[in-house]
Amino acid sequence: MTDQAVDADGARLSARVFADVQFLGRTRELKELRADIERAGLDTISGRKAPRARVLLIAGRPGSGRTALAAELARQVADRYPDGVLRARLGEPDGTPVPVERTARELLAALEAPAPAGAAEDDLTATLREALSDRRMLLLLDDAATAAQVDALLPDTPECLVVAVSGGPLTGIADVRPCTLGGLDTKSAVELLSRHTGSVRVTVDPRAAEGLVVACQAQPAALTLAGGWLAARPKAAVSDFAKQLHAEGDEGTPLSRVFRLVYASLPSPAARILRLLALAPAGLVDPHTASALAGCSVNGARTALDDFVALGLLRAVDSPLPQYEVPGCLHPLLKALTETEDRPAELQLARARMLERTVRLLQSCRAITETDSPEAREKLLGMPRALRFPTPRAAAQWLTLRKPALLAAARLAVADGELDTLARRLMSQLVRALVAHCGTRAVAPDLYGVHRLVLDVAERRKLPREKAAALLNLADLDARTGRTDEALARYRAALDAGREANDPYATGRAMESVGGAHQELGDYDRAADWYGRALAQRLARDERADAARLYGRIAAVHTLAGRYGEALRGWRAAAAGHRKDGDVAAHARALSELARVQEYAGRLEESLRTCHEALEWARRAEDVRLQAALQLRLGDTLEHLGDPAAASLHRGAAERLLGEELQEPETPAEPGPEQALQLEQDANACEIRSASAED
Incomplete structure (x- = not known):
């Protein structure tokens, strides 16, 4: 497995992915980081065997190229770790820390190791450490917000290496020396600029290019945006952009100033699409998401997204289907624009359109698997052509690729609290599509998370019928993974909710399930009693x-x-x-x-x-x-x-x-x-x- 890396969603990535990015500069930083791998740790100096993996920290502001540096380091040392590279993102696009439980589950899925649905954080991290105990792997943990996130995931073996990327020091993790990033060296920064503008404009006015590098403080993200602006205007000189940037004043960071200039140059419809991308779940965008957010055609959205990639405002994701990622350094800038330029009602309408489009895509994704159902075929044919999948395989591929964004959409919809009806429909269709394409057992961990969200909405909206259904589904998953006591408590709660809703189906199933839990626990008298209660209800209803x-x-x-x-x-x-x-x-x-x-x-x-x-x-x-x-x-x-x-x-x-x-x-x-x-x-x-x- 020496030629492979593993991402946090379990997909196998060739090491050539790292080589496809032409990395510039950072020679000194790379040398220091590689030397730090060889450096004797405090445990070795004191004569003790290192109990855990060595941690390297790359610290820097968003836009400084910290993730690119970590990827380049991983590429250079990948041959030392024959079991591959694991990647995980520990922060949401808005900076919210990702729960350790979710990260551990994603890493276990990438390792193809068992991760029971509903397992506690401590159990999952212990399973992860056990899975890594006999491997020699490199873990790349991006956007770490706290030391606790990294510490919980550290392998208990010195044969592994952890490269963490963060905005600052991670105090609390022993023997970590941060590699703090500033700007690129001038030569590398100018070369990065010339990749977008072409060498001629830089060669004819090298001082203007160097001045622009200084104005951008040699930050890669700012230079990329500047290069994109110049690439879109072949007749503009580097000095033209430098003058406009100088006119922006000194307010904000170099990245924010360059971004304001690039954003101001966009046509009004494109500018609106761009800033609404701040609402994209997990920062992942496809043409349908952009189309729904902006209320435009799918083809128009695809064209706009490709234009944003050319300008450096988006990154294209290597995927069989068109997918894009909002750079983490630009997300807060886009979010600030939506707050100042869009009314709250407009933003809520955009979210609602996005959720409605996602619901319809999930309906189509599920319906194409029901080839024997005339009703499903009729419903599928009644959908717009843009929402239909040509084959079940194409639908399954879309579902697999979009699953992180779909799960994030469900979490965001529930957290919003004002679109609960759409959130409920989204979760219903998401679960049905996952089960139709993957089977209940294969997606049990995902189902567990969605049913917990359903329970949150049901409790908030006081919907006892849906509460009973969510509790029954959660309890079934608990029972299947051996947590019988937890399942029993949830079955009893589901029984109470079913009685409150006057739902005979929920109460009957809950009583029977309570009996099953007691049977599993070896309490045969109570099991027979609860089965008897369920039987009496069934007989009464014939x-x-x-x-x-x-x-x-x-x-x-x-x-x-x-x-x-x-x-x-x-x-x-x-x-x-x-x-x-x-x-x-x-x-x-x-x-x-x-x-x-x-x-x-x-x-x-x-x-x-x-x-x-x-x-x-x-x-x-x-x-x-x-x-x-x-x-x-x-x-x-x-x-x-x-x-x-x-x-x-x-x-x-x-x-x-x-x-x-x-x-x-x-x-x-x-x-x-x-x-x-x-x-x-x-x-x-x-x-x-x-x-x-x-x-």
């Missing part, structure tokens, strides 16, 4: 299929508790219920379980008869696996009854059935009573009750 399934769950609990008489009554009731409901496969499985309990109870003759009956129903259901299991059970029972010849015949029949079944395309087996609730939970994991019937 929900026969669910009632039959609950008879089976009660019987299973009694079986585990060794109460075979009650278990037999339960399985007989379950079998009768499934037979009346016409569910042949479930009826066969209930009879199979009945035979099992009869065998446990020592009623071998009865078990033999029930097995034969179950086998006949399994043949009707064409359930080959169940037939084979029943043949094996018949063999065991006959062996106990002293008939080894007949037992051998049944075992041979089971082997033949299993051989035939393996030769056929594998089909999912019909769930038994023990698996029914889990499958129901998986099916409902994407459930978010929405006020909109359309969703």
